[in-house]
Amino acid sequence: xxxxxxxxxxxxxxxxxxxxxxxxxxxxxxxxxxxxxxxxxxxxxxxxxxxxxxxxxxxxxxxxxxxxxxxxxxxxxxxxxxxxxxxxxxxxxxxxxxxxxxxxxxxxxxxxxxxxxxxxxxxxxxxxxxxxxxxxxxxxxxxxxxxxxxxxxxxxxxxxxxxxxxxxxxxxxxxxxxxxxxxxxxxxxxxxxxxxxxxxxxxxxxxxxxxxxxxxxxxxxxxxxxxxxxxxxxxxxxxxxxxxxxxxxxxxxxxxxxxxxxxxxxxxxxxxxxxxxxxxxxxxxxxxxxxxxxxxxxxxxxxxxxxxxxxxxx
Amino acid sequence: xxxxxxxxxxxxxxxxxxxxxxxxxxxxxxxxxxxxxxxxxxxxxxxxxxxxxxxxxxxxxxxxxxxxxxxxxxxxxxxxxxxxxxxxxxxxxxxxxxxxxxxxxxxxxxxxxxxxxxxxxxxxxxxxxxxxxxxxxxxxxxxxxxxxxxxxxxxxxxxxxxxxxxxxxxxxxxxxxxxxxxxxxxxxxxxxxxxxxxxxxxxxxxxxxxxxxxxxxxxxxxxxxxxxxxxxxxxxxxxxxxxxxxxxxxxxxxxxxxxxxxxxxxxxxxxxxxxxxxxxxxxxxxxxxxx
Numbered sequence: 001x002x003x004x005x006x007x008x009x010x011x012x013x014x015x016x017x018x019x020x021x022x023x024x025x026x027x028x029x030x031x032x033x034x035x036x037x038x039x040x041x042x043x044x045x046x047x048x049x050x051x052x053x054x055x056x057x058x059x060x061x062x063x064x065x066x067x068x069x070x071x072x073x074x075x076x077x078x079x080x081x082x083x084x085x086x087x088x089x090x091x092x093x094x095x096x097x098x099x100x101x102x103x104x105x106x107x108x109x110x111x112x113x114x115x116x117x118x119x120x121x122x123x124x125x126x127x128x129x130x131x132x133x134x135x136x137x138x139x140x141x142x143x144x145x146x147x148x149x150x151x152x153x154x155x156x157x158x159x160x161x162x163x164x165x166x167x168x169x170x171x172x173x174x175x176x177x178x179x180x181x182x183x184x185x186x187x188x189x190x191x192x193x194x195x196x197x198x199x200x201x202x203x204x205x206x207x208x209x210x211x212x213x214x215x216x217x218x219x220x221x222x223x224x225x226x227x228x229x230x231x232x233x234x235x236x237x238x239x240x241x242x243x244x245x246x247x248x249x250x251x252x253x254x255x256x257x258x259x260x261x262x263x264x265x266x267x268x269x270x271x272x273x274x275x276x277x278x279x280x281x282x283x284x285x286x287x288x289x290x291x292x293x294x295x296x297x298x299x300x301x302x303x304x305x306x307x308x309x310x311x312x313x314x
Numbered sequence: 315x316x317x318x319x320x321x322x323x324x325x326x327x328x329x330x331x332x333x334x335x336x337x338x339x340x341x342x343x344x345x346x347x348x349x350x351x352x353x354x355x356x357x358x359x360x361x362x363x364x365x366x367x368x369x370x371x372x373x374x375x376x377x378x379x380x381x382x383x384x385x386x387x388x389x390x391x392x393x394x395x396x397x398x399x400x401x402x403x404x405x406x407x408x409x410x411x412x413x414x415x416x417x418x419x420x421x422x423x424x425x426x427x428x429x430x431x432x433x434x435x436x437x438x439x440x441x442x443x444x445x446x447x448x449x450x451x452x453x454x455x456x457x458x459x460x461x462x463x464x465x466x467x468x469x470x471x472x473x474x475x476x477x478x479x480x481x482x483x484x485x486x487x488x489x490x491x492x493x494x495x496x497x498x499x500x501x502x503x504x505x506x507x508x509x510x511x512x513x514x515x516x517x518x519x520x521x522x523x524x525x526x527x528x529x530x531x532x533x534x535x536x537x538x539x540x541x542x543x544x545x546x547x548x549x550x551x552x553x554x555x556x557x558x559x560x561x562x563x564x565x566x567x568x569x570x571x572x573x574x575x576x577x578x579x580x581x582x583x584x585x586x587x588x589x590x591x592x593x594x595x596x597x598x599x600x601x602x603x604x605x
Contacts (some may be wrong), residue, residue, distance in 0.1 A: 106579070130566065133566050246525065299402070
């Protein structure tokens with residue numbers, strides 16, 4: 001099971017390397033891989049920042065996003081972009097359900113951070129196993145002709161339409177989220193909750209409602225990342241969530257936990273580090289890059305690259 | 315005679331399951347040690363792996379006697395724990411969990427790329443020399459040692475740190491030292507369990523000691539309850555037997571596993587073995603009888 005998951009992770013990197021191995025090309029590939037990491041980590045870090053929960057079912061939600069898009073394209077012959085939007089709604093709803101059924105009762109009980117984390121492990125196991133039972137363990141592909149195969153060539157550079165779409169969509173979603181957090185009343189409320197849910201409640205903020213909204217938005221972002229990865233590598237399996245979750249953990253620690261800008265930069269950074277390691281050092285160390293970086297940053301600067309002081313007890 | 319025949323058949327079918335219960339109990343106890351000191355460390359699967367590889371290489375390649383191999387399988391992980399513990403244990407809460415998870419992945423990748431560990435193929439043909447009494451003996455020693463530790467000055471220091479680290483430090487408890495000690499003890503127990511495990515599973519590979527296993531070990535302890543020694547053992551026993559019991563559910567076995575985990579976390583916050591809850595329950599029944 002793990003081997004299979006790793007195979008996917010390997011494909012994810014090697015896919016981007018199958019073309020011209022020159023630096024500019026590597027940078028483009030790294031940018032698209034990094035955007036996906038960033039998008040995935042965004043939802044992950046949002047939940048930690050606002051709810052204070054390490055949501056280990058985020059990888060499984062990501063995986064379901066892929067399947068949702070596949071089903072919508074395959075069974076209902078919807079265009080890809082509609083499938084993307086609907087898949088986001090579907091995974092968002094799932095995130096909402098998980099919150100109401102699992103996280104909310106734990107919040108009410110004021111359980112220490114470790115407890116919801118373990119509960120989400122149970123959720124991830126359930127989702128992965130049920131998906132395997134329903135969809136089968138083998139890799140699924142989008143039907144032929146549903147994924148655009150156009151590409152742009154600039155000199156030696158080779159950029160596929162899918163890569164462009166991934167980079168654009170990821171950046172749009174990131175900018176929107178950052179804008180909401182920075183500039184709007186909603187964002188201020190969310191930041192207040194991140195600071196102290198109790199104080200936010202006393203200030204008249206609808207804390208419970210915003211918790212639910214956060215769970216929805218985070219899962220929707222995870223689902224979007226799933227659709228993009230599914231389209232980009234055209235290999236969807238129930239086990240694709242786990243390696244992504246590992247990368248996500250590394251990214252949010254690199255960027256500082258709960259830090260949205262940090263997750264974006266951390267994701268891109270990891271994308272570049274992985275692609276360049278494979279290209280210029282050795283492909284044996286591909287899997288070690290993420291966690292080697294994680295380990296290093298925790299020893300040197302546990303608050304992450306952009307983190308502030310943190311003495312949050314878990 | 316009938317019984318003996320039944321027993322032979324039973325043993326032949328289920329001895330691996332029974333062995334696993336013992337090994338899993340040791341693993342659950344290994345994470346109990348760190349939890350009892352307030353440390354959420356997820357490095358125990360990696361320590362188990364280091365112990366398993368060390369012991370197996372010693373018996374396979376150097377023809378070492380089993381006890382020495384097992385001892386080495388406990389010592390090497392403790393040394394590693396000592397080295398990585400000094401910088402890592404400054405972290406608290408989820409940060410420590412993530413760092414130790416990262417350490418586990420780094421170990422996995424190293425094992426995957428080393429020649430002596432057999433790379434991705436792992437080690438095949440580890441001699442199956444673990445006997446049932448090896449496991450019983452070592453589990454017994456672990457339980458006895460931990461029970462003694464619990465009541466000692468060290469155990470009380472662990473508890474003080476778990477309850478309130480700052481207060482413990484103000485009382486003059488050497489917080490960093492005791493944390494390191496808990497980390498090292500946990501690593502040693504996990505390493506020995508790994509050595510025992512490798513010598514009845516025949517083959518070991520780098521992916522036997524990854525993220526999933528780290529999570530499994532934590533789950534066993536939390537499922538059973540970590541307020542005392544009995545909880546982790548009950549948790550590991552039930553979770554080791556669960557796959558056998560749920561065999562009829564075939565494809566959805568793991569899903570039920572996950573569901574049980576969620577339900578326990580939601581409804582039994584202190585795990586299955588919660589003395590206070592049990593006493594309260596029994597007490598209520600006793601009162602009824604009196605009336």
